[in-house]
Amino acid sequence: MVTVLMPVYNGEKYLAESIESVLNQTYKNFELLIIDDFSNDQSVKIIKSFNDKRIQIIQNPKNLGQSITMNIGLQLARGTYIARLDQDDLCQKERLKKQLEFLLKYDYSIVGSWVIKINKNSKIIGYYHHPTNNEEIVNAMGINSALAHSSVMMRKKDILSIGGYSEKYKIVMDWDLWIRAIKHGFKIGNIAEYLISARMHNEQAMNSILGKRNLQKEINIIMRNSVSLITNKSNYNAYLGWKYYYKILLSNQSLNRFSSVLQFILNILNFRGLFEFIKLIIYHKIINNPTRFYVPPITNKIR
Numbered sequence: 001m002v003t004v005l006m007p008v009y010n011g012e013k014y015l016a017e018s019i020e021s022v023l024n025q026t027y028k029n030f031e032l033l034i035i036d037d038f039s040n041d042q043s044v045k046i047i048k049s050f051n052d053k054r055i056q057i058i059q060n061p062k063n064l065g066q067s068i069t070m071n072i073g074l075q076l077a078r079g080t081y082i083a084r085l086d087q088d089d090l091c092q093k094e095r096l097k098k099q100l101e102f103l104l105k106y107d108y109s110i111v112g113s114w115v116i117k118i119n120k121n122s123k124i125i126g127y128y129h130h131p132t133n134n135e136e137i138v139n140a141m142g143i144n145s146a147l148a149h150s151s152v153m154m155r156k157k158d159i160l161s162i163g164g165y166s167e168k169y170k171i172v173m174d175w176d177l178w179i180r181a182i183k184h185g186f187k188i189g190n191i192a193e194y195l196i197s198a199r200m201h202n203e204q205a206m207n208s209i210l211g212k213r214n215l216q217k218e219i220n221i222i223m224r225n226s227v228s229l230i231t232n233k234s235n236y237n238a239y240l241g242w243k244y245y246y247k248i249l250l251s252n253q254s255l256n257r258f259s260s261v262l263q264f265i266l267n268i269l270n271f272r273g274l275f276e277f278i279k280l281i282i283y284h285k286i287i288n289n290p291t292r293f294y295v296p297p298i299t300n301k302i303r
Helices: 015-023 043-048 066-076 095-105 134-140 156-161 173-183 209-229 233-253 257-269 271-288
Strands: 002-008 030-036 055-059 081-084 110-118 124-128 153-155 188-199
Touching (some): 015 030, 015 043, 030 043, 066 081, 066 173, 095 153, 095 188, 134 188, 153 156, 173 188
Parallel strands (some): 030 055, 110 188
């Protein structure tokens, strides 16, 4: 019924813990399809150290990147449903069971969940509280991805019908996939429970200088593609603020330091630019921290 798809590249540090979190699921009828993207560390050795017939490992002959690797996984997956998990994140024990029950009961193509944020030592540092119903998720897509990629379970046939992941993106390929799914009429939800733990650490690709640059470029493209989905006024105001913010950021990075400061001042002095920048200041805390007005329930059972 379910394929857990995990692309791996040099993931030796957290990989064993991630694999164990999948193997410990209460729901047992799954395969764990791990595709190693030509790692040069001990990742493959760690994967092969697990003696579990549910684990399938594929090794790319060269480094192909995450989008291509995940599309290979979509094609090879035997499950009707695809559950994503990154090499450094963790599943809660009932994740697969609860998401499968949701997709079997409702006419949705994609379902995610709320997320526990953990650090490199697996200690809780916060929470992501994403919108749960389809309408709110659609409206949020013009501001930020309203789904945690590692939390998602998808109907494979629906994802394949829209071409899978776009291979032109290196970082925000998931955000692009959700937008295309919405435009094709597929419904998306989030279960209001913490079903995964997402690890935050400095070794993630988006935290490198090149990664941040690519992220900003890709977000610019994504936001242009997603603005038509927004019907909520406050979300549209937030979209304008982010659009202006990234415009300044990218133009500044292409200039020398003095010109960068001058360009920034000129942009701010422009009336429309100032207006949009004020909107950014108003909305940025909500955009960056969806749990700002939410106090998560206290629980002893968080892993």
